Amino acid sequence: MAGLSLRNVRKTYTDGTDVIHGIDLEVQDGEFLVFVGPSGCGKSTLLRMIAGLEDITGGDILIGGERINDVEPSRRGVAMVFQSYALYPHMTVAENMGFALKLAGESRDAIGAAVGRAAEILQISHLLDKRPKTLSGGQRQRVAIGRAIVRKPRVFLFDEPLSNLDAALRVQMRIELARLHGEIGNTMIYVTHDQVEAMTLGDRIALFNAGRIEQVGRPLDLYERPASRFVAGFLGSPRMNFLRCEPAPSASTGSLRLRLGDAGEISLNRPVGAAVPVALGVRPEHISLTRTGDGLRARVELLEHLGDSVIMYASLAGQRDPVAVRLSAHPDGLEPGATVGLLPQAEHVAIFDAAGRAMSSA
Amino acid sequence: MALPVSPPPDPDQDAALASRGAGDGLAEGTTNVPASTSLIAEDLASPTPQHSGAVARPAAASRRRLTMRKAAPYLFISPFFILFLVFGLFPLLFSIYVSFFQWDAATGLGGMEWVGIDNYAFVLMQDDWFHKSLYNTAWMGIAGGLPQHLVALPLAFFLHTAFGRWRNTFVGIYFLPFITSTVAISLVFTSLFSREFGVVNAMLGALLHLENIDWWQPQYSKTMISFVVWWRYVGFNTVLYLSAIQTIPRDLFEAAIMDGASRWQQFRHITLPMLKPMIYFAVTLTIIGSLQLFEEPFVLTAASAGDGRMSGSGGIDQAGKSAAMHVFTTGFGENDFGTASAVAWILFMIIALMTMLNNRLLGRDTEGR
Numbered sequence: 239m240a241g242l243s244l245r246n247v248r249k250t251y252t253d254g255t256d257v258i259h260g261i262d263l264e265v266q267d268g269e270f271l272v273f274v275g276p277s278g279c280g281k282s283t284l285l286r287m288i289a290g291l292e293d294i295t296g297g298d299i300l301i302g303g304e305r306i307n308d309v310e311p312s313r314r315g316v317a318m319v320f321q322s323y324a325l326y327p328h329m330t331v332a333e334n335m336g337f338a339l340k341l342a343g344e345s346r347d348a349i350g351a352a353v354g355r356a357a358e359i360l361q362i363s364h365l366l367d368k369r370p371k372t373l374s375g376g377q378r379q380r381v382a383i384g385r386a387i388v389r390k391p392r393v394f395l396f397d398e399p400l401s402n403l404d405a406a407l408r409v410q411m412r413i414e415l416a417r418l419h420g421e422i423g424n425t426m427i428y429v430t431h432d433q434v435e436a437m438t439l440g441d442r443i444a445l446f447n448a449g450r451i452e453q454v455g456r457p458l459d460l461y462e463r464p465a466s467r468f469v470a471g472f473l474g475s476p477r478m479n480f481l482r483c484e485p486a487p488s489a490s491t492g493s494l495r496l497r498l499g500d501a502g503e504i505s506l507n508r509p510v511g512a513a514v515p516v517a518l519g520v521r522p523e524h525i526s527l528t529r530t531g532d533g534l535r536a537r538v539e540l541l542e543h544l545g546d547s548v549i550m551y552a553s554l555a556g557q558r559d560p561v562a563v564r565l566s567a568h569p570d571g572l573e574p575g576a577t578v579g580l581l582p583q584a585e586h587v588a589i590f591d592a593a594g595r596a597m598s599s600a
Numbered sequence: 601m602a603l604p605v606s607p608p609p610d611p612d613q614d615a616a617l618a619s620r621g622a623g624d625g626l627a628e629g630t631t632n633v634p635a636s637t638s639l640i641a642e643d644l645a646s647p648t649p650q651h652s653g654a655v656a657r658p659a660a661a662s663r664r665r666l667t668m669r670k671a672a673p674y675l676f677i678s679p680f681f682i683l684f685l686v687f688g689l690f691p692l693l694f695s696i697y698v699s700f701f702q703w704d705a706a707t708g709l710g711g712m713e714w715v716g717i718d719n720y721a722f723v724l725m726q727d728d729w730f731h732k733s734l735y736n737t738a739w740m741g742i743a744g745g746l747p748q749h750l751v752a753l754p755l756a757f758f759l760h761t762a763f764g765r766w767r768n769t770f771v772g773i774y775f776l777p778f779i780t781s782t783v784a785i786s787l788v789f790t791s792l793f794s795r796e797f798g799v800v801n802a803m804l805g806a807l808l809h810l811e812n813i814d815w816w817q818p819q820y821s822k823t824m825i826s827f828v829v830w831w832r833y834v835g836f837n838t839v840l841y842l843s844a845i846q847t848i849p850r851d852l853f854e855a856a857i858m859d860g861a862s863r864w865q866q867f868r869h870i871t872l873p874m875l876k877p878m879i880y881f882a883v884t885l886t887i888i889g890s891l892q893l894f895e896e897p898f899v900l901t902a903a904s905a906g907d908g909r910m911s912g913s914g915g916i917d918q919a920g921k922s923a924a925m926h927v928f929t930t931g932f933g934e935n936d937f938g939t940a941s942a943v944a945w946i947l948f949m950i951i952a953l954m955t956m957l958n959n960r961l962l963g964r965d966t967e968g969r
Binding site: 312 | 855856857869873874
């Protein structure tokens with residue numbers, strides 16, 4: 239087991255395309271770190287660079303303090319679980335799991351023991367003689383994880399391991415992965431584009447955007463105190479509402495007052511900064527309904543019933559996108575077309591400048 | 601698809617029918633029916649009949665049109681079937697029939713004499729030249745066929761891993777011999793293997809200090825022919841294997857790299873097992889091709905005759921005569937079509953048997969993945 243350090247790691251393809259723009263990151267020993275971000279943000283590429291499947295153009299990668307830039311993938315002490323599982327179809331489950339040890343010249347008994355132990359942890363002992371094609375998706379996933387465990391790596395790398403599973407199985411495997419991490423306690427790096435997996439699995443999350451890390455931190459920190467509009471919009475479902483705003487002219491009291499088009503004004507209990515806020519972000523669960531006349535004037539467009547809650551979409555005068563509001567229950571008389579007042583909870587509101595950076599969050 | 605045949609009362613209705621009929625008959629499964637049929641409808645509807653006597657003519661014309669429309673597709677595909685029946689199926693069946701007769705084709709069909717299975721018995725028991733040609737075929741099949749695969753497999757893996765943009769160019773070069781005329785190839789190799797001035801002897805002399813070899817001597821001719829066959833088909837097999845390698849998911853190789861597999865171990869443990877279905881297919885083609893080997897020995901051994909003819913008889917001591925050549929010489933050289941047919945069918949059964957064995961050997965587990 240060991241920690242992992244990335245120091246100004248860069249990746250440029252031979253055609254000159256820059257995909258990773260100098261990443262610095264410290265992963266603690268035993269930590270479960272999730273790389274999350276939209277498609278093409280470089281998270282998988284970085285994982286493959288750690289694995290040794292992609293060359294490193296610049297910077298250093300250290301595992302347990304040892305620079306591994308030029309070390310063979312198999313000697314880096316990392317094991318990777320692929321999205322497609324990448325099980326060898328012509329080998330049995332046991333042969334798949336023991337392949338690395340076989341190549342390393344381990345004895346048959348040692349391989350059998352290691353495979354048996356891993357199979358026990360993953361509860362796949364009864365599958366050892368089967369071929370991958372006879373297994374279900376979840377079983378294949380376990381075998382792929384088992385193959386990684388058998389190698390006793392210092393760092394586990396997961397490349398979107400749950401994306402090929404159906405929704406129910408994904409939840410189950412997510413829980414099992416969390417359990418597995420608790421059990422074996424290795425450093426794990428997990429790539430996903432699924433924010434739920436990121437929020438639930440990670441000790442910390444590194445949120446990627448266009449080859450850079452936007453923000454690193456504990457899941458709730460990212461959720462509650464996003465460093466940028468990108469982070470704020472990426473985490474959460476329905477996503478955070480962004481409303482165009484400008485400082486209200488009557489800002490005399492010292493606290494910040496924002497005007498949202500014709501919908502109304504909102505007063506925030508925080509000082510006026512140097513930068514000019516251009517967008518106000520508020521999550522659907524941080525808006526409450528109020529009488530018409532109070533709060534921001536809005537017109538109900540659509541109601542989505544989720545069972546445990548209701549998502550209301552309402553249009554605000556002067557705002558392009560409708561605002562999503564999460565309601566715990568369906569208030570009487572609330573129908574599409576009705577006019578309502580919306581009251582964002584000032585303490586949960588985030589404001590962003592023209593560059594998309596968060597300004598003095600609450 | 602039954603079409604209404606009773607003459608319809610007026611041409612407009614008739615035209616409508618025609619369009620429907622045409623739609624039924626021709627354009628089944630396509631969606632652009634209305635476009636084509638509306639033309640017919642206009643065409644037929646335009647001459648408005650002045651009196652009832654004129655009704656019959658357009659109706660009859662449209663019926664002719666209908667029949668032509670229905671017949672046209674069959675007409676279009678008929679050339680293949682006619683040619684296949686005349687030059688494929690009939691000779692095939694006739695050769696079974698002939699194989700039970702003693703027949704010199706020059707005597708006409710009346711000269712056929714029933715001999716039962718005598719032809720088969722003769723070929724199997726007494727025809728020494730057939731036995732020799734079969735031995736030659738097996739010899740050349742193994743010497744020319746096996747190395748094809750032993751070279752094509754690693755070559756395909758090498759092309760796959762070592763070449764990026766230039767891969768297809770190299771594959772094309774390797775494939776070239778396969779699409780080149782056998783006669784041209786054989787003539788070129790005849791001069792390459794020439795005893796006094798051939799490049800092969802020059803190279804062997806320079807590298808191994810060997811005396812000039814007369815490649816048309818019985819002890820060498822099979823080697824020479826096998827080499828030409830190998831050279832010609834190795835590219836074809838490389839293309840087969842390369843196409844199969846390209847379908848192996850890259851993840852598997854990456855997983856193997858992570859597991860610590862060297863290039864050779866990747867080839868041994870990933871590529872080779874994953875190629876098993878293609879190996880089975882390619883070896884089947886080689887078995888069939890080897891047992892039918894004709895053109896290369898036919899042209900190459902012609903050179904030894906030295907009389908300017910371009911048809912070989914197998915060279916000195918018929919050392920380079922293949923089984924298919926034996927069919928040819930028995931039939932067209934000796935005019936013994938009954939025996940030639942029997943040889944051909946025995947050859948067919950041997951091919952079937954070998955293919956079955958191959959299926960047992962390599963084909964069994966191809967579904968195992």
